[in-house]
Amino acid sequence: MPNDDFEIKTISSDVNTHQFILEAHNDDLKCAGENSKKSRGKLPKIKILGTGGTIASKGACSSHTAGYHVDLTIQELLDAIPDISRICEIEYEQLCNVDSKEIDESALYSIYKGIADALQTFDGIVITHGTDTLAETTFFVDSCIDSGDVPIVFVGSMRPSTSISADGPMNLYQAICIAADKQSRGRGVLVSLNDQISAGYYSTKTNANTLDSFNVRQGYLGNFVNNEIHYYYPPVKPVVCHKFKLKMSPDVTSFTFPTVHILYAHQSFSPSLIDLVAKQCDGIVIATMGAGSLPDIVNDKCLHVGIPVVYSKRSMDGMVPRANLPKPLPEKEYNVIASGYLNPEKSRILLRLCLAEKHSISEIKEVFSGVYGG
Numbered sequence: 085m086p087n088d089d090f091e092i093k094t095i096s097s098d099v100n101t102h103q104f105i106l107e108a109h110n111d112d113l114k115c116a117g118e119n120s121k122k123s124r125g126k127l128p129k130i131k132i133l134g135t136g137g138t139i140a141s142k143g144a145c146s147s148h149t150a151g152y153h154v155d156l157t158i159q160e161l162l163d164a165i166p167d168i169s170r171i172c173e174i175e176y177e178q179l180c181n182v183d184s185k186e187i188d189e190s191a192l193y194s195i196y197k198g199i200a201d202a203l204q205t206f207d208g209i210v211i212t213h214g215t216d217t218l219a220e221t222t223f224f225v226d227s228c229i230d231s232g233d234v235p236i237v238f239v240g241s242m243r244p245s246t247s248i249s250a251d252g253p254m255n256l257y258q259a260i261c262i263a264a265d266k267q268s269r270g271r272g273v274l275v276s277l278n279d280q281i282s283a284g285y286y287s288t289k290t291n292a293n294t295l296d297s298f299n300v301r302q303g304y305l306g307n308f309v310n311n312e313i314h315y316y317y318p319p320v321k322p323v324v325c326h327k328f329k330l331k332m333s334p335d336v337t338s339f340t341f342p343t344v345h346i347l348y349a350h351q352s353f354s355p356s357l358i359d360l361v362a363k364q365c366d367g368i369v370i371a372t373m374g375a376g377s378l379p380d381i382v383n384d385k386c387l388h389v390g391i392p393v394v395y396s397k398r399s400m401d402g403m404v405p406r407a408n409l410p411k412p413l414p415e416k417e418y419n420v421i422a423s424g425y426l427n428p429e430k431s432r433i434l435l436r437l438c439l440a441e442k443h444s445i446s447e448i449k450e451v452f453s454g455v456y457g458g
């Protein structure tokens with residue numbers, strides 16, 4: 085006869101041994117995060133950093149899912165989530181409150197600084213962020229911060245707070261539970277959206293409108309169902325992630341980065357665009373056709389333009405291998421670099437970080453070889 089006083093749960097850290105943990109069933113243990121509360125004797129401390137995005141937006145009426153504007157503070161977002169105080173202790177801070185198209189160097193730096201400061205004293209960190217450029221920020225943060233065991237969870241929404249079936253409150257609730265859960269430790273930068281947990285390093289927004297807006301070719305790490313967090317793997321971080329050391333500055337507005345522009349290639353792509361853009365930047369990323377294809381005349385221009393040019397791709401999936409770079413004289417060190425698996429916007433961030441550290445072309449190639457380019 086089943087014993088209703090016991091609840092059987094698989095715990096991901098025990099997947100190697102296929103162990104099942106028997107726990108006394110208690111009605112108070114219905115909210116996610118309660119297990120960590122129980123084992124630690126006190127609630128985990130979670131820092132919430134608000135930056136804006138659709139999750140903090142209001143539309144004209146409840147059926148509108150476009151044409152809205154950022155209008156809610158992080159405090160108002162948290163007020164909309166009942167019961168969170170049963171799961172963790174919260175401290176929150178508004179870093180900025182903008183659509184993520186406005187995230188610039190100083191916003192990026194304040195996110196970096198907010199996370200770096202919180203790492204010292206909190207068990208987990210949640211950042212609310214617009215989804216349009218969320219994957220750029222997660223890639224940047226994972227490239228600059230060694231979070232140790234502390235989970236850093238980014239979250240947004242696709243519907244404004246005013247819409248029927250707004251996804252923001254549940255997404256934020258789940259992100260906080262994920263940050264508070266001890267199973268999330270040692271997993272680095274995470275993205276929590278639409279019940280799915282994925283690695284910030286690999287996540288990409290692949291749909292501009294649907295709730296299922298992020299797809300991860302490298303696989304989801306876990307799922308959130310009815311207050312249960314299901315990780316599919318033990319804690320793991322991306323093997324390819326190169327870590328940079330940012331120079332902390334007390335003034336976020338004085339933070340600058342080398343300039344890198346992205347060009348989108350197409351049939352009859354003009355080589356003159358390379359010269360035009362090169363005058364205004366320190367490096368170029370090209371969204372090439374296929375896996376590194378550019379017209380011969382454009383390849384020739386890239387080889388001789390005198391600044392680093394990263395060959396990325398227009399295609400959402402796949403990669404640009406080093407073997408597809410133009411190589412007229414194999415023994416000469418040219419300034420063209422293959423992006424490997426990185427899309428143009430992530431390649432741009434990686435190139436900016438390399439240039440900020442004044443890496444030579446061969447060092448930049450070495451960094452990109454981590455993502456199987458170079």
Ligand SMILES: NC(=O)C[C@H](N)C(=O)O
Nearest residue numbers: 137138183184214215216
């Ligand atoms: N769903 C969103 O968050 C999109 C919004 N435009 C943003 O990135 O801020």
